[in-house]
Amino acid sequence: MHMFIPIDQSFNESLTGNFPVLQFIGSGSFATVFTSHGGACVFKVVRDPKNAGIIANEYMVLLNIHRTCDINSFFKLPQPYVFYNPTTGALDASRHLFSAKTFRLLGITNASYAMDRLFALPLTLGHSIRHLYYPDSFKRANLPTLCRLYFGKVIDVGLTPHNQEARPVHSFNTMDVPLDTARYTVLDAIHCLPDLHEVIAGMGDMLARIHWLGNCDARNIEWVMSGDGYGDEVSYSVIDFEQTKQWGKTLEGVDMLVTAFMTNEPYYPRPRPQDPQYQIFKTAYPTDQAALDVALAFLTTIEHEQAQRDAEPTYGSMR
Numbered sequence: 036m037h038m039f040i041p042i043d044q045s046f047n048e049s050l051t052g053n054f055p056v057l058q059f060i061g062s063g064s065f066a067t068v069f070t071s072h073g074g075a076c077v078f079k080v081v082r083d084p085k086n087a088g089i090i091a092n093e094y095m096v097l098l099n100i101h102r103t104c105d106i107n108s109f110f111k112l113p114q115p116y117v118f119y120n121p122t123t124g125a126l127d128a129s130r131h132l133f134s135a136k137t138f139r140l141l142g143i144t145n146a147s148y149a150m151d152r153l154f155a156l157p158l159t160l161g162h163s164i165r166h167l168y169y170p171d172s173f174k175r176a177n178l179p180t181l182c183r184l185y186f187g188k189v190i191d192v193g194l195t196p197h198n199q200e201a202r203p204v205h206s207f208n209t210m211d212v213p214l215d216t217a218r219y220t221v222l223d224a225i226h227c228l229p230d231l232h233e234v235i236a237g238m239g240d241m242l243a244r245i246h247w248l249g250n251c252d253a254r255n256i257e258w259v260m261s262g263d264g265y266g267d268e269v270s271y272s273v274i275d276f277e278q279t280k281q282w283g284k285t286l287e288g289v290d291m292l293v294t295a296f297m298t299n300e301p302y303y304p305r306p307r308p309q310d311p312q313y314q315i316f317k318t319a320y321p322t323d324q325a326a327l328d329v330a331l332a333f334l335t336t337i338e339h340e341q342a343q344r345d346a347e348p349t350y351g352s353m354r
């Protein structure tokens with residue numbers, strides 16, 4: 036028989052695997068993500084009950100973005116199904132997969148919502164990632180769950196897979212392993228992944244959808260590669276929308292998009308007009324909207340911001 040432990044009494048225990056029903060699968064500063072009984076949904080549970088309103092808003096934003104942007108797109112969005120706040124009893128279901136009673140039985144005592152699960156990376160790919168990209172002191176750690184697609188960053192500056200320890204490594208998160216374009220290309224050569232250019236084009240296409248169809252500034256969203264949950268295929272998704280804001284789709288709103296883009300710089304090819312990867316990204320970011328001048332202002336301003344950063348002597352960690 037299962038024993039149910041409320042999350043507020045055992046949040047830390049859940050992180051160490053003692054939680055009897057919910058399984059921990061990831062966390063950030065805002066929320067913790069669990070799955071139950073190996074199901075196809077995860078529950079994103081807010082850490083601080085005071086942020087219940089923010090996670091309720093994230094659920095609504097994701098609902099809207101999923102409905103408007105996730106149609107034949109390369110990058111997918113997890114569909115949100117049910118939001119529940121046990122403190123107020125507020126329940127919203129886009130699909131009636133879980134009742135308030137289920138949330139209570141699962142021991143979820145903070146506001147949360149259920150959404151599609153991103154499944155773990157395929158086994159063979161996971162072994163390659165661990166072999167090639169885990170620091171030596173973590174080679175016996177779990178296989179990776181997801182990879183963050185850091186296509187605006189160079190991770191292995193001056194390092195080969197075998198001298199990783201040249202850089203002191205104190206912690207390593209197997210649930211969100213970073214991949215830059217070089218790492219991605221190596222893995223593609225071994226595992227026949229979708230071509231890097233296809234992924235970058237998918238990013239540009241989805242960012243434009245989020246901006247223009249979702250009416251969302253895309254602040255602090257995460258671009259990740261996961262498994263498809265069936266076999267050896269991978270799948271590409273965007274997650275983590277609680278910091279996003281609506282923007283007005285006008286020239287006055289462009290600054291919001293630019294700030295959000297530049298603070299999320301590890302993910303996107305750096306907006307340098309001569310960079311072929313940025314060219315692919317930019318071409319895929321459609322500018323044939325009614326508000327062509329606004330879309331072009333966004334692209335021109337991020338290129339300008341990048342040029343200014345490149346001119347700063349301290350801007351050394353990025354390409």
Ligand SMILES: Nc1ncnc2c1ncn2[C@@H]1O[C@H](COP(=O)(O)OP(=O)(O)OP(=O)(O)O)[C@@H](O)[C@H]1O
Binds near residue numbers: 060061079113151181
């Ligand atoms: N739908 C999902 N399926 C599987 N794993 C997920 C899903 N959503 C999130 N995760 C995992 O949980 C982690 C935490 O989720 P998320 O990034 O949304 O939390 P957060 O607290 O909002 O993060 P941050 O502090 O970056 O804002 C993710 O990095 C990922 O590893």
Ligand SMILES: [Mg+2]
Binds near residue numbers: 063065275276277278
């Ligand atoms: Mg977040």
